Amino acid sequence: MRSARHRLHTICSHVKWSKEHGRVNLVQTRSKVLSTDNINPFVKNMEYAVRGPIVIRAAEIEQELKAGKSKPFTDVIRANIGDCHATGQKPLTFLRQVVAICSDPDRLMDDPKYPADAKSRAKRILSGCGGQSIGAYSDSSGVRVIREDIASYITNRDGHPCNPDNIFLCTGASDGIKTIMKLCMTGEGGNNRAGVMIPIPQYPLYTATIAEYNACPINYYLNEDNNWSLDIPELKRSIQEARSHCIPRVLCVINPGNPTGQVLSRENIENVIRFAKEENLVLMADEVYQHNVYAKGSAFHSFKKVLTEMGPEFQDIELASFMSTSKGYMGECGFRGGYCEAINLDPDVRVQLLKSISAKLCSSVSGQAAMDVVVNPPTSSEPSYQLFVKEKEQVLGDLKEKAKMVTETFNSMDRMSCNVVQGAMYAFPQINMPPAALEEAKKRGVPADVMYCFELLEKTGICVVPGSGFGQRPGTYHFRTTILPPVEKLKEMLERFRIFHEQFLSTYK
Secondary structure, eight states: OHHHHHHHHHHHHTEEEEEETTEEEEEEOOOOSOOTTTSOHHHHTOOOGGGSHHHHHHHHHHHHHHTTOOOSSSSOEEOSSOOTGGGTOOOOHHHHHHHHHHHOHHHHTTOTTSOHHHHHHHHHHHHTSGGGOTTSOOOTTOOHHHHHHHHHHHHHHHSSOOOGGGEEEEEHHHHHHHHHHHHTOOSOOGGGSEEEEEEESOOHHHHHHHHHTTOEEEEEEOBGGGTTBOOHHHHHHHHHHHTTTSEEEEEEEESSOTTTOOOOOHHHHHHHHHHHHHHTOEEEEEOTTTTOBOSTTOOOOOHHHHHHHTOGGGTTOOEEEEEESSSTTTOOGGGTEEEEEEESOOHHHHHHHHHHHHTTOOOOHHHHHHHHHHHSOOOTTSTTHHHHHHHHHHHHHHHHHHHHHHHHHHHTSTTEEOOOOOBTTEEOOEEOOOHHHHHHHHHHTSOHHHHHHHHHHHHHOEEOEEGGGTOOOTTOOBEEEESOSOHHHHHHHHHHHHHHHHHHHHHTO
16 A cells, blocks of 8 residues: 555656646656755765855845945955955966966967066976967876966975976865865765864865764864964864774864965964874975965965974975965955975875876866966066055955954954954954853854854855854854955944944844
C-alpha cells in the first residue's frame, strides 16, 4: 500500500495540469535534479558575512531610493567591504597605463601620451606571453617574467633571496589561500578531519573555505585588551582542545589584521613561528595589507623574512605567504591579481601543488600584469616616478588620517570602545550593549550586534558588518567598518553614526 502511494506521489510531483481548447490535459514535467535537500551539504554550511543579508538589504534600499521612496537619508554608504575604488579611490595612473598598453599594444605602444617606463613594463610583460598577448593562457603558475619580478620584490623587501619557482600567481589572494588550504586537507571525515587554526575575529573567507572543504576550524582568540595581539598561551589552549576531534595541520595568521587592524610585532611573529615548529603546523601568512601600516611605532615584518633570520633550525617550516593587488595603495580589486610564495615544501608535494593549479589553467593574465606593476613600480630615475609617488602617498596619507579619525570618533561615543587602527583598512569597535537591547534582540531571535547593524542601516543608510560574522568572544558585540570613504564622506558617515548611536542608547536605556 505504501509503495502504491509513493508511486502516486511521484507521478503527481512530475505532472502539471493545463487547459486548452476547453479540455483539461495532463502534462508531464521534469523535476529539478538539484534541491537544497540534495546539494553538497558543505556548500550549504558556508557563510560569507561581508556579502550577507545586511548587504542584500542595503542593495534593496538603494533601489528604493532610486524609485523615489522617502528615507531619512539620501544615499547608502557601503562600509561593509574593502572595495577601494567603489568608495571613490582613483586608480593609479601608472598601473592603468601599463595594463592599458598590454591590452592594446598595437595602438598604444607608440602613443606619445604614454611614458617610456610604462611602455617598457608592458613590453617586458608581453614578451613573456604567448603570441605577445595577454589574451593567451600563461603557464599555470603565471607568466615567468612576472614571477621573476615578484621574486625581486620579495628579495628587496626582505633582504634575502627568493626563488621565482616558489611563486604562483592566483586570482586574488583568496584563490591562493584556498589552493594551499585544499592541499592540507586529509580527505577524511570525523575526528580525522584536518584542523585549521584561525584567528577570532577573522576574515570570513577562512570559515567559508573550512566549511566548504569539510575541515575543522580551530578558533584562537586575539587579545582585544592588548590591541588584538596574538598570545601564545591562547594558541596552545585552542590546539590542545582541538586534538580530540581533528588533526591540526594549519595555522593561519592575518597581518596586518582583518577585521581588527592590528600590526604584529617582530617578537610576536617569532613566537608564532616557534609555536608552529613545536606543533608541526603549516604556516599560512595573509599579508595583503603589508603596505597599510599607519600607527607610530608599528612596522610590517614578513613571516618569510623573520623565519629566514631565526636560524637553520627553522628553515624546514612550510610557509605560504599571500599578496594581492586589491589592497595596499592600489585597491585594484576587480583585476583579481595576487600571488602566493610557498617555501620549504617537500619536492613531491610541490609537484602535486602544481598539478592542482594546472587544473585551473591559469589566473587572469590582466590581473597578473597589474600585480607586476605593484612589485615593479617606477624608479626614481624614470619619468613616471614623481606622479606615482604623489598618488601613492596621497592614498596612504588619507588612510592614515581616516584611521585616526575613526578610532577617535568611536572612542568618544558612550558605551563604545575601539582599539587603535594600526594598519589594514578596518576598525572593529566593541559596543557595550544595554541590557534592554540584549533583551529586545533575544525577543527578535537575532544576535544583538545584528539588530544594531540592521537598525543602523535602516535609519542612516550606513552598511557595516556585525561582529558575529567574523567571530568574537561570547558576550561581546562588535561591528566591522571600513575606513575607505573619502575624508569628507567619512566625516558625514561618522556624524550619522554618532546621532544613531545616541538614539539607540536612548531607546534601550
